[in-house]
Amino acid sequence: MVSQRPRAATLTDVATLAGVSIATASKALNGRGQVKDETRRRVLQAAEELSFQPNALARSLISGQTKTVGLLTSDSVGRFGIPVLLGAEDAFGAGEMAVMLCDARGDSIREQHHLRTLLARRVDGLIVVGESTDPRPSISRNLPVPVVYAYGPSEDPDDVSFVPDDVAGARTAVQHLVTMGRRRIAHVTGPTHYRAAQDRAEGTRAALAEAGLELVGGEPMFGVWSQRWGRQAAEIVLKLDVDAVMCGSDQIAAGFIEAARDRGKRIPDDIAVVGYDNWEVLAAETRPPLTTIDTNLERLGRTAAQHLFAAIDGKATSGVHLMPCRLVIRESTVRA
Amino acid sequence: MVSQRPRAATLTDVATLAGVSIATASKALNGRGQVKDETRRRVLQAAEELSFQPNALARSLISGQTKTVGLLTSDSVGRFGIPVLLGAEDAFGAGEMAVMLCDARGDSIREQHHLRTLLARRVDGLIVVGESTDPRPSISRNLPVPVVYAYGPSEDPDDVSFVPDDVAGARTAVQHLVTMGRRRIAHVTGPTHYRAAQDRAEGTRAALAEAGLELVGGEPMFGVWSQRWGRQAAEIVLKLDVDAVMCGSDQIAAGFIEAARDRGKRIPDDIAVVGYDNWEVLAAETRPPLTTIDTNLERLGRTAAQHLFAAIDGKATSGVHLMPCRLVIRESTVRA
DNA sequence: CCTCAGGATGTTAGCGTTAACATTCTTGCG
DNA sequence: CGCAAGAATGTTAACGCTAACATCCTGAGG
Numbered sequence: 001m002v003s004q005r006p007r008a009a010t011l012t013d014v015a016t017l018a019g020v021s022i023a024t025a026s027k028a029l030n031g032r033g034q035v036k037d038e039t040r041r042r043v044l045q046a047a048e049e050l051s052f053q054p055n056a057l058a059r060s061l062i063s064g065q066t067k068t069v070g071l072l073t074s075d076s077v078g079r080f081g082i083p084v085l086l087g088a089e090d091a092f093g094a095g096e097m098a099v100m101l102c103d104a105r106g107d108s109i110r111e112q113h114h115l116r117t118l119l120a121r122r123v124d125g126l127i128v129v130g131e132s133t134d135p136r137p138s139i140s141r142n143l144p145v146p147v148v149y150a151y152g153p154s155e156d157p158d159d160v161s162f163v164p165d166d167v168a169g170a171r172t173a174v175q176h177l178v179t180m181g182r183r184r185i186a187h188v189t190g191p192t193h194y195r196a197a198q199d200r201a202e203g204t205r206a207a208l209a210e211a212g213l214e215l216v217g218g219e220p221m222f223g224v225w226s227q228r229w230g231r232q233a234a235e236i237v238l239k240l241d242v243d244a245v246m247c248g249s250d251q252i253a254a255g256f257i258e259a260a261r262d263r264g265k266r267i268p269d270d271i272a273v274v275g276y277d278n279w280e281v282l283a284a285e286t287r288p289p290l291t292t293i294d295t296n297l298e299r300l301g302r303t304a305a306q307h308l309f310a311a312i313d314g315k316a317t318s319g320v321h322l323m324p325c326r327l328v329i330r331e332s333t334v335r336a
Numbered sequence: 337m338v339s340q341r342p343r344a345a346t347l348t349d350v351a352t353l354a355g356v357s358i359a360t361a362s363k364a365l366n367g368r369g370q371v372k373d374e375t376r377r378r379v380l381q382a383a384e385e386l387s388f389q390p391n392a393l394a395r396s397l398i399s400g401q402t403k404t405v406g407l408l409t410s411d412s413v414g415r416f417g418i419p420v421l422l423g424a425e426d427a428f429g430a431g432e433m434a435v436m437l438c439d440a441r442g443d444s445i446r447e448q449h450h451l452r453t454l455l456a457r458r459v460d461g462l463i464v465v466g467e468s469t470d471p472r473p474s475i476s477r478n479l480p481v482p483v484v485y486a487y488g489p490s491e492d493p494d495d496v497s498f499v500p501d502d503v504a505g506a507r508t509a510v511q512h513l514v515t516m517g518r519r520r521i522a523h524v525t526g527p528t529h530y531r532a533a534q535d536r537a538e539g540t541r542a543a544l545a546e547a548g549l550e551l552v553g554g555e556p557m558f559g560v561w562s563q564r565w566g567r568q569a570a571e572i573v574l575k576l577d578v579d580a581v582m583c584g585s586d587q588i589a590a591g592f593i594e595a596a597r598d599r600g601k602r603i604p605d606d607i608a609v610v611g612y613d614n615w616e617v618l619a620a621e622t623r624p625p626l627t628t629i630d631t632n633l634e635r636l637g638r639t640a641a642q643h644l645f646a647a648i649d650g651k652a653t654s655g656v657h658l659m660p661c662r663l664v665i666r667e668s669t670v671r672a
Numbered sequence: 673c674c675t676c677a678g679g680a681t682g683t684t685a686g687c688g689t690t691a692a693c694a695t696t697c698t699t700g701c702g
Numbered sequence: 703c704g705c706a707a708g709a710a711t712g713t714t715a716a717c718g719c720t721a722a723c724a725t726c727c728t729g730a731g732g
Binding site: 020021022023024027033034035036039058060061062063064 | 678679680681682683684686687688689
């Protein structure tokens with residue numbers, strides 16, 4: 001194995017090869033100062049030849065900017081973190097920002113540790129992604145860098161948080177059901193102690209009230225965020241006189257649809273079903289494909305990143321920003 | 337908004353506050369050299385007071401090690417990248433390694449660009465995660481840092497790649513079916529041009545041959561990696577005399593099971609079904625839950641990271657390493 | 673032919689840290 | 703009391719780069 005691993009070239013190497021001083025080389029490469037065309041050409045060629053990449057560490061040490069942000073997430077599965085990451089990368093774009101990803105796996109010790117190393121690496125800012133929309137303890141106290149919270153807001157109102165507007169999202173979903181002529185609507189959702197479940201229930205109630213309707217069964221059916229619960233719930237709901245079900249998640253909706261089909265119900269003819277999250281792998285594969293609310297996490301991530309930018313530049317905002325959700329209409333609510 | 341953002345403390349600040357020179361402060365903090373207990377205590381307290389974090393940039397500039405690796409992925413959705421990332425983080429563990437994540441989204445220009453910035457930031461090594469198990473062009477030529485390929489191997493045999501052993505995995509799956517007394521086995525899988533589909537078909541054939549059996553239908557049924565295809569395939573397969581189906585992915589298996597149930601087939605009594613990937617959200621939620629092959633990506637990521645470590649320390653391996661897969665038995669193959 | 677503006681290039685300090693080396697302070701012992 | 707060993711602390715170069723400043727060079731104008 002030859003494996004000659006050329007150590008990365010330094011500016012001195014380039015300068016030497018081009019026969020100039022490092023200052024001239026630096027100017028030539030960065031287009032600053034006065035450099036004769038011929039000289040610049042020689043330097044550029046030398047740099048090319050050595051595949052010179054200016055050492056970002058040295059640069060950062062001087063400028064005090066690393067052009068790096070840390071993304072601190074708690075949801076290992078990446079369900080929420082990934083879209084946010086993508087959105088953030090998007091916002092940073094060709095802007096040369098890099099993202100350092102750390103997964104705390106729900107462990108606050110680990111989170112603390114990651115926070116330390118990110119600060120040691122002098123990231124310019126932090127994005128904290130929660131694993132749920134429930135408010136979480138702030139980490140921003142006296143940090144030397146700005147922080148934005150995505151998906152899960154900070155408990156501290158002085159922090160900046162971006163959270164999907166679940167109340168409005170659920171309202172949109174139910175309004176859609178009403179528009180499609182449904183009147184007897186039930187709501188099956190996740191655990192009571194989840195903010196998301198509460199918000200979505202609230203939005204559902206609001207939309208029903210606006211339409212002069214009441215929730216079938218009187219109360220939302222709280223359970224867990226699983227397909228299994230969706231199926232169990234179906235058995236209960238189907239005994240009621242219902243023409244639509246608003247589900248708190250796509251998983252629940254998928255379970256519901258499956259069980260309803262098993263019991264001979266036609267979706268959407270007998271019962272319309274709407275989910276929440278627009279988790280494509282699920283929502284696009286149910287039969288029929290699922291009408292659902294897209295929480296637009298990628299956009300949320302992009303916005304969060306943009307605000308982080310602004311904050312890095314000293315233009316701080318604060319407070320919880322509710323991000324609009326989007327209704328994605330598929331066939332589970334629309335009669336052919 | 338007060339927002340007093342204290343600039344990060346420097347070693348000089350600590351030294352000044354403790355009333356010693358920076359050298360002494362450095363020694364005290366790093367436990368090197370001779371420092372009086374009383375002095376060390378003072379320094380430590382000063383550091384605490386200023387929440388001092390040594391600037392990793394300066395440190396790296398000297399040591400030439402950033403304790404950072406770049407993870408270059410192409411699968412935005414994170415299906416494969418995430419477990420690998422988690423495994424890698426695991427391997428790095430408390431080892432203070434950080435991961436810089438870049439998503440090329442299948443665009444080689446973007447990949448090139450990310451590669452540049454990662455090198456500029458002087459990462460110690462790179463993990464390249466493919467979006468499929470198909471070999472991909474090498475990026476390792478003359479790079480100043482070691483590279484390992486995970487999931488998608490490099491075309492260059494001098495590189496180090498870690499790939500799930502799909503042939504063996506499929507063989508295990510089919511052997512399991514045979515052990516459970518199945519004899520008439522069909523194979524429904526993804527597109528022919530996927531290496532994964534080819535490998536899994538090969539493993540399936542091998543296991544059948546060993547058992548003196550032939551594939552029902554003679555040929556594997558190639559299609560796409562979707563639930564929809566699984567359902568379509570079911571319509572065809574159910575016309576044949578079949579007591580088991582080996583599916584090329586969990587998605588296909590989920591579709592197959594659904595359609596088979598619709599047609600009144602009992603799983604596993606009439607037909608046993610085995611999937612591939614152990615994609616929990618799917619495999620655990622089919623009815624019955626799906627027996628499947630776990631490609632162990634997290635372990636793969638961990639191993640890749642460990643080898644990257646070794647390579648960083650100069651102990652290079654090379655070649656494609658096939659990583660064993662694991663059979664996960666659930667109820668879709670086991671009669672109650 | 674000299675001067676000088678200003679273009680071209682070079683020298684150097686400094687970013688925050690470590691490590692090699694230099695200096696100062698204790699002590700124990702002859 | 704003097705002195706050396708060695709503990710404790712300090713000084714400084716170096717990492718790779720940028721930017722401020724210094725120097726050198728060219729040629730136009732007098």
